[in-house]
Amino acid sequence: GEDVEQSLFLSVREGDSSVINCTYTDSSSTYLYWYKQEPGAGLQLLTYIFSNMDMKQDQRLTVLLNKKDKHLSLRIADTQTGDSAIYFCAEKTSGTYKYIFGTGTRLKVLA
């Protein structure tokens, strides 16, 4: 079956690192994505990783993928107040057209 799970809340202090976790069930997932959603807005693509990769780094963002455990994480270095938002992970399986989203993790950054 298709299911993507995330913890609901994360609170960090400004300047610390944030780690947002995601687990998925579909072992045939090919691409995994992280999106950011600010209040009242659409989804902004942050980064993605192909399933044959273990890690991807993009400036302050580091994505780690443990395919054996079906676990994906997003690390934000030097978290800023502007990073406060809801973060969604999503998976896509090869040959399909839809993304399966998690329920989102609300990140609150304390000044």
Add this chain to the structure above:
Amino acid sequence: ETGVTQSPTHLIKTRGQQVTLRCSSQSGHNTVSWYQQALGQGPQFIFQYYREEENGRGNFPPRFSGLQFPNYSSELNVNALELDDSALYLCASSQAGDSSTDTQYFGPGTRLTVL
């Protein structure tokens, strides 16, 4: 390069009415997907359009229908509105056949409230 745009921004309807939401895809993109995001939830896939044909559908009833036009813009139509249809409706465009990821880029959404 223009991003994905949606109209209207907000909409209020009553039960039983019909609604049409519009989406313009990002330039260079030929595929449009629609998602429903209920409050506090992640987006749920409704359907996707490619070359003016429905290319796949999620678990939504037939009263949710759509169109794609030759310029790749799209409409989502919902008939016989129910209270549970109140949600943020997101449109995403992508380039099918892209050798990378078919990455979907989202618009700002239309907030539909059904009273």
